Amino acid sequence: MVKFVTKTGSNGQYYFSLKADNGQKILSSEGYTTKAACLGGIDSVKANAKDDSRYDKKVSTNQKYYFNLKAANGQIIGTSEIYESSSGRDNGIESVKSNAPGAGVVEE
Incomplete structure (x- = not known):
């Protein structure tokens, strides 16, 4: 189960x-100063996950592929892992789009 x-x-x-x-x-956040802000970041991922325009496809300096998910204000709310191919990156985006909105939250 995606979570x-x-x-x-x-x-x-x-x-x-x-x-x-x-x-x-699949996707990782930057640091938040409060737990409430972190949970707000998760809510933002869920709200923005289905919108194709929120994904910024990138190529790293070593020619690997990744993406950023951005909020409506342009702020990055999550960054993907590094992929060997553009198709791997695109599959990662599809996974976020289909799984993030319904994913539960657990504390590690």
């Missing part, structure tokens, strides 16, 4: 990741 996993980092900030059935991270 959002929240955790507190060693720096005291809160993070979430969207994990696939196999436990692999």
